[in-house]
Amino acid sequence: MTSGRKLMLLVERISGIVLPERELQRLTNWALDRAAARGFKDLNAYVDALRRDPDSDEWRILLSRVTVKESSLFRAPQQFRCLSESIIPELVASGRKSIQVWSAGCARGEEPATVAIVLAECLAGTDVQWSVLGTDVDADALEGARQARFSRRAVRRVPPEHLDRDFTIGGGIYELISGIRRHIEFGSINLVREPLEVPGQPFDVIFLRNVLIYFRKESQARVVRNIEQLLAPDGFLFIGPSESLMHLTPVLQAEERQGVFVYRRREGQEGGAGTGLKDDKTSEFEERDRISKAPPRTETDDEPDPVAADPGALAFEGQRAERKHDFRTALRCYRASLYLQPDLYQVRYRLGRCLEAVGWSGRAGAEFRAVLEILERGSGETLEIFDGPDFPGRDAIEVECREAIRSGSRKNNPQD
Ligand SMILES: C[S@@+](CC[C@H](N)C(=O)[O-])C[C@H]1O[C@@H](n2cnc3c(N)ncnc32)[C@H](O)[C@@H]1O
Structure with a gap:
């Protein structure tokens, strides 16, 4: 197992945080820089030092790097x-x-x-x-x-x-x-x-x-x-x-x-x-169960959980289900995909459309607003499977989200 992956698993053991697979390379590069700056002979030595002392100052820096602090006052x-x-x-x-x-x-x-x-x-x-x-x-x-x-x-x-x-x-x-x-x-x-x-x-x-x-x-x-x-x-x-x-x-x-x-x-x-x-929220949350039913990873596991590894495949499944009007499956797949890669704005947009289709217009509105925030931040990530003549492009998605929010707020259904 690579030292980068060992670090990812160590992060989970210490903080509970499961980093998405796409973070592996970025985390590895970051850790290589830290290891060099701190004078460790290689990444392995750096990871070993972290493992030995979960209260070290280096953990403070690492935890700040891996946590997602997205928040705002009066959120929800x-x-x-x-x-x-x-x-x-x-x-x-x-x-x-x-x-x-x-x-x-x-x-x-x-x-x-x-x-x-x-x-x-x-x-x-x-x-x-x-x-x-x-x-x-x-x-x-x-x-x-x-x-x-x-x-x-x-x-x-x-x-x-x-x-x-x-x-x-x-x-x-x-x-x-x-x-x-x-x-x-x-x-x-x-x-x-x-x-x-x-x-x-x-x-x-x-x-x-x-x-x-x-x-x-x-x-x-x-x-x-x-x-x-x-x-x-x-x-x-x-x-x-x-x-x-x-x-x-x-x-x-x-x-x-x-x-x-x-x-x-x-x-x-x-x-x-x-x-x-x-718990009336049942149907909305099965996808999270599915992800988290995977056995906990250990530092000796070589392969990551295949479901957790591929937001694109999940989005693809979601899209197939949506085409068959199986919105329940589509919702589950899109949410699982976004759990792994929250800034996939095309997937989030499709999630909003599915929520609308099942009558949850308040939640749909929240997704459309999130799409606009992602686009505004410039952090949006695209998936090839949503590129093509059948799909709206970035600008069209932005316009459609604005319009959907406007018509959703006329319906005044804030929480579903
Ligand atoms: C997305 S923010 C949520 C902030 C706020 N609760 C909200 O909903 O707006 C997630 C926060 O959880 C914190 N966090 C993650 N793992 C944690 C842990 N093991 N113990 C305590 N806090 C943790 C992160 O540092 C981050 O600040």
Whole structure:
């Protein structure tokens, strides 16, 4: 096995993060540079040093390189509406004198800042104390988070009244005011490391959004098992709107509130499989199960999981299924493909079209918006199978996405 692949597997062992196959070459090149800069005789020696000391400074640099910190304030705003209109009032009504929220995998602080803005508003004029803990495995991201300074892009979803009231603006940077900032603390926590000990537990609300998607199913289950221990008995767990805990925990169950799913402890059923979890998100998430059902890779495995290795083949399967109007399979394949290579804008566009076809126009809109973001960033990647007279080109996709968003918002179906 090459040293680059050993490094990729070591990253998974330490952080849970499964890097897509296409990252192998880039990671190898990067690691070769690091090994040379640090005076190691070769890549193997560099990887060995990392293996020997999972707490070294080099890991800090490596984790910053391999983690995806895509986030923004008020990402998935419907979840924050649910927090402010349903969950916080319920926690206050329960007689609580203090509320603790944990944002696990908080990137550069966008999520804890949003939670703090919402809590500050909801709890103003009450005597309820509150705090928000933001944690991440990436120490560099946390350093940024502590500054509470955000780009224009990061705040693009912040409602204008909050932007005016809760930020100071200078040089195109939006800084959260200290009155809100002082409620937020940050800490470095690797969610896959056991035992998982988090100061301030139990939490009334935990946000674990868009973190598990990078893990294999075994790691997902382990993390969820550890996290559910840290949730107050009547607490709430948010995961990303396109994620599911299906088959991951018999302890938590999905509950729909204001059109979004939150997870809560299932009463009297602590542990034990086969409890018939209610999770209406089933059909949307089978593809993730399929990817993560692959056995965990070990550093002695020579071949990567063939499914996980080929986003193009998955997109091809998706396209075949779509042509046969088998949208369920198409959705599964497109999502699996995008899991591996999120910036395949043609695949994302097709995913949006399939979601529309099955009546999920709100989710379709989110995909179309994501396509526009990818194109705007200039990070879009193309697949040959979508090049040809039968397919719209880049510009046509952009126009079609804009039009689909416009007509979708007229239908006003934000969450499906
Ligand atoms: C895509 S961001 C999600 C940010 C935010 N939760 C949101 O939904 O906008 C994923 C974050 O998970 C963090 N992460 C990945 N593996 C982790 C681990 N093992 N422990 C803690 N955080 C991890 C990454 O560093 C990154 O900041």
